[in-house]
Amino acid sequence: MTAELATIIDFIRYGASRFGSAALTFGHSYDNALDEATHLVLHTLHLPHDLSPNYAQARLTAAEKKSVLALIERRVRERKPVAYLTGEAWFAGLKFKSDTRALVPRSPIAEMILNGFSPWLDGVPVRRALDLCTGSGCIGIAMAAHNPDWQVDLADISDAALSLARENIVFQDVEERVRACKSDLFSTLKGEVYDLIVSNPPYVTEQEFAALPPEYAHEPALGLKAGDDGLDFALRILDEAPKHLSADGWLIVEVGESERALTKLLPRLPLNWIEFEVGQMGVFAIARSDLVKHAKSIRTALKTR
Incomplete structure (x- = not known):
């Protein structure tokens, strides 16, 4: 299923959907699934949190996909706030x-x-x-x-x-x-x-x-x-x-x-x-x-x- 994911925006959308379907609780820096997914994806890709939307269609490498998906699944499985997974908060x-x-x-x-x-x-x-x-x-x-x-x-x-x-x-x-x-x-x-x-x-x-x-x-x-x-x-x-x-x-x-x-x-x-x-x-x-x-x-x- 995740093989169809290719771009930054694909993974942000997937992460938000995954968080929403898992009925996670938000409130640690972010109050919604989309913002949490954005933080997680951009951090994993070593990109700035205010990345221009022009990069939304940039494609991920196989290694990057693996890292992003692993963090998304940890967020769902462990119910750990995204700031603790990434080690940073704004x-x-x-x-x-x-x-x-x-x-x-x-x-x-x-x-x-x-x-x-x-x-x-x-x-x-x-x-x-x-x-x-x-x-x-x-x-x-x-x-x-x-x-x-x-x-x-x-x-x-x-x-x-x-x-x-x-x-x-x-x-x-x-x-x-x-x-x-x-x-x-x-x-x-x-x-x-x-x-x-x-x-x-x-x-x-x-x-x-x-x-x-x-x-x-x-x-x-x-x-x-x-x-x-x-x-x-x-x-x-x-x-x-x-x-x-x-x-x-x-x-x-x-x-x-x-x-x-x-x-x-x-x-x-x-x-x-x-x-x-x-x-x-x-x-x-x-x-x-x-x-x-x-x-x-x-x-x-x-x-x-």
Whole structure:
């Protein structure tokens, strides 16, 4: 059957059809079968991800066909995210190394980075920024790459994730402005103050985690699970962030589906929920001044929930 496949577009179409018929789950960098198949085919052929459509009819060699088909079948058989099969993922217009040491880069915060965090940082001078729960380092490194004047710290509790983040720091050639450090949230960052703190912490509830499709089993549970309401880490961040933010600083956190639990728990906290091109995706921004003003209710929620 596959002997009839000849060109790049043939294999992309076949891969997408194969993924669709196998009822795979998408959501790790790509949200559909066609984009995943395109990534897989172009990576295997050592071609750029933005290859001109003029090359769509280029024919594959026998060896290339064998390599592409093998990866397509692995994606179906193993249910492993395509980023782990290819060892790379794209985030905020940049390529990152990706493997099972950390979650696949996929946060909607990429859109905020490309938009300069407007309007939240409009008129706010940023010298130092922190990517808390950094994982692969994609958020913090992208912030540094798109803002050459920023000094950025990456923090994570996982030694495995930090090793990948450090590789990505070198890969993106930002060693002079980005450092990675081991920390359980802010535990080893005493005295450090930032103009911007961005975090994509674990926020999946125990119930949601148990129901996740097989693709997510390849990712470290440490980067996903966050208690019965998904707020184990978000509440701690809200509580501790003011000590590490400058007077005009901002905190931006992704909590995904746990948005509902957070707004129910702290209904008066003035969280600004971000609207993305595809709609609201559980990311909020809040100024340090508002965190200080509502510090008592945050602390109470953290202790009593």
